[in-house]
Amino acid sequence: MSRGVSLPPELPGYDFVSTLGSGGFSDVFLYDQQLPRRRVAVKVLLTEQLNESTRARFVDEANLMAQLSTHPSIVTIYHAGVAGDGRPFLVMEYCAGPSLSERYKQKPFSVEDTLRIGVRLAGAVATAHTAGILHRDIKPANVLTNDFGGPALTDFGISTTLDLDPSDPQHTAGSTAGHTGGDDETQDVGLSVPWSPPEMFEDAPVPDVRSDVFSLAATLHTLLAGLTPFEIRGRSNGTLDLIGRIERGVITPINRDDLPASLIAVLAKGMSTNRASRYSSAVDFARALQRIELELGYSATAIEVPRLSETEPSESAGAGEDETRARSVVTIAAQPTRTARPAVPPAAAPAVDAAGNPVRGAFVVKHRPGPAPSAPPAEATVLRGRPAVVATAAAVVSLQPESGPENTAPRAGRRGLIAGVSAAAGVVLVAAVLAAVFVTGSTTPGLAPTAKPTSPAGNADVVAGVPMVTLEGTATSVDGTVVTFSVVNPDPQDDDVYRWARAEEPNQPQLSPSAAIAVDQVTPGERVCIDVYLQRRDGKLSEANRVCDR
Numbered sequence: 001m002s003r004g005v006s007l008p009p010e011l012p013g014y015d016f017v018s019t020l021g022s023g024g025f026s027d028v029f030l031y032d033q034q035l036p037r038r039r040v041a042v043k044v045l046l047t048e049q050l051n052e053s054t055r056a057r058f059v060d061e062a063n064l065m066a067q068l069s070t071h072p073s074i075v076t077i078y079h080a081g082v083a084g085d086g087r088p089f090l091v092m093e094y095c096a097g098p099s100l101s102e103r104y105k106q107k108p109f110s111v112e113d114t115l116r117i118g119v120r121l122a123g124a125v126a127t128a129h130t131a132g133i134l135h136r137d138i139k140p141a142n143v144l145t146n147d148f149g150g151p152a153l154t155d156f157g158i159s160t161t162l163d164l165d166p167s168d169p170q171h172t173a174g175s176t177a178g179h180t181g182g183d184d185e186t187q188d189v190g191l192s193v194p195w196s197p198p199e200m201f202e203d204a205p206v207p208d209v210r211s212d213v214f215s216l217a218a219t220l221h222t223l224l225a226g227l228t229p230f231e232i233r234g235r236s237n238g239t240l241d242l243i244g245r246i247e248r249g250v251i252t253p254i255n256r257d258d259l260p261a262s263l264i265a266v267l268a269k270g271m272s273t274n275r276a277s278r279y280s281s282a283v284d285f286a287r288a289l290q291r292i293e294l295e296l297g298y299s300a301t302a303i304e305v306p307r308l309s310e311t312e313p314s315e316s317a318g319a320g321e322d323e324t325r326a327r328s329v330v331t332i333a334a335q336p337t338r339t340a341r342p343a344v345p346p347a348a349a350p351a352v353d354a355a356g357n358p359v360r361g362a363f364v365v366k367h368r369p370g371p372a373p374s375a376p377p378a379e380a381t382v383l384r385g386r387p388a389v390v391a392t393a394a395a396v397v398s399l400q401p402e403s404g405p406e407n408t409a410p411r412a413g414r415r416g417l418i419a420g421v422s423a424a425a426g427v428v429l430v431a432a433v434l435a436a437v438f439v440t441g442s443t444t445p446g447l448a449p450t451a452k453p454t455s456p457a458g459n460a461d462v463v464a465g466v467p468m469v470t471l472e473g474t475a476t477s478v479d480g481t482v483v484t485f486s487v488v489n490p491d492p493q494d495d496d497v498y499r500w501a502r503a504e505e506p507n508q509p510q511l512s513p514s515a516a517i518a519v520d521q522v523t524p525g526e527r528v529c530i531d532v533y534l535q536r537r538d539g540k541l542s543e544a545n546r547v548c549d550r
Contacts, residue, residue: 009083043090073124075154097145109223119301122286138215194228210275217270249273466542474549480524495537503529
């Protein structure tokens with residue numbers, strides 16, 4: 001039985017207007033603030049929920065959202081306090097527009113709008129992560145529409161810090177409501193099943209940043225499909241049905257002709273049952289969406305993240321205007337998709353220090369005479385204290401959906417064991433076909449690998465007459481996420497290309513038309529090794545040479 005809405009509290013300086021919504025832990029009211037004059041949403045904890053645990057969670061929510069309020073895609077917190085009747089309250093930005101939940105139920109979103117919303121929300125989620133906060137309840141109902149028509153993430157009521165303790169009662173706390181007061185999909189365990197990753201159904205769930213990436217990808221899928229990713233029209237879609245499909249990775253295909261296959265692959269990667277196969281961060285997920293925007297000819301939406309570096313002021317500088325500020329918001333420029341073979345391949349030259357002396361082991365990728373690349377921006381974006389890489393033809397980013405089969409065995413979670421498996425076969429087959437189509441990740445005509453790299457003894461195309469390449473040097477981008485290997489072809493011939501794969505991913509080969517092989521999506525500081533083959537025009541391969549950057 002639904003409860004009645006509580007009475008709005010009398011708040012000095014605020015005039016009650018109307019009720020906006022209610023949830024299991026709180027009600028949300030619209031007030032007119034007298035000074036400064038504006039309309040605000042006031043979230044009030046219910047009297048029957050007043051205890052030490054809920055008070056603590058309410059205070060935590062206020063503090064968490066206050067840390068993130070500078071982000072344009074996160075609802076702003078203006079004030080928090082305790083009303084005269086003893087109920088804690090939050091005063092926050094009033095987002096007059098409907099939530100994404102209300103909007104997708106009326107009509108599915110366009111591809112362009114979904115990509116733009118996805119990049120903006122990913123920036124908001126990345127901002128929370130860099131502050132050490134997991135949202136844990138990303139879903140359409142928790143994304144409002146602000147006065148500028150943009151998305152505004154709200155409801156940090158069950159958020160936790162990244163060093164959360166599974167024994168903490170807040171770890172399974174119930175969700176509090178945003179403007180809309182939540183929805184009926186929110187369960188008592190503090191999660192919204194249709195958008196939750198499989199690890200949340202374990203007996204002692206320990207989410208991480210990739211759990212939020214899953215929920216973000218599931219939210220975008222919902223906007224495009226008009227229903228949740230694991231819901232099947234005409235079938236039973238109860239809680240246990242959904243949990244079983246989520247644990248098996250049975251994503252319902254989106255029945256639309258205007259969806260690019262690359263977007264389907266990105267969402268599938270984001271919702272992988274194996275969290276190690278997902279995007280490692282919200283920023284990586286946003287970059288993948290940006291590449292699809294560029295692929296479709298749209299303007300790339302900026303990824304807005306906080307500037308995290310805090311530089312020590314120099315002895316000559318005062319601690320004033322020139323000091324780096326930790327909470328300012330910067331943007332990450334879009335990275336282009338993999339380009340076609342350049343007319344003039346780049347070459348590697350030794351790096352030199354300020355005095356002009358060669359730096360041992362360091363190389364700079366340069367272009368031979370040809371069309372001049374566009375100049376990099378005067379000031380590089382800073383992320384985690386390092387300037388962001390400026391992508392060039394020698395350091396391009398490719399989309400590499402996971403091609404390995406998903407583990408379709410149900411997890412030993414507390415509820416997933418009883419879920420059915422009948423819907424898995426058809427969708428897994430579709431996923432396998434998509435993976436086969438997109439495993440190459442190359443748009444260059446004639447450069448699709450014809451076979452996966454294997455050991456020389458197991459590949460009949462490896463012949464002694466094709467020389468093995470050697471390593472000339474490596475160069476690492478300033479943010480550490482791209483490593484470029486410069487290899488030497490001892491007997492160059494027309495149409496030679498270089499087949500390579502990361503040592504830990506031998507079944508995900510790529511081809512490079514140039515001897516400068518750029519490896520992207522590198523975790524800064526990690527050792528990178530690749531197996532490189534020289535491939536002749538007739539398809540014959542040299543023996544592999546494993547080269548590493550250190």
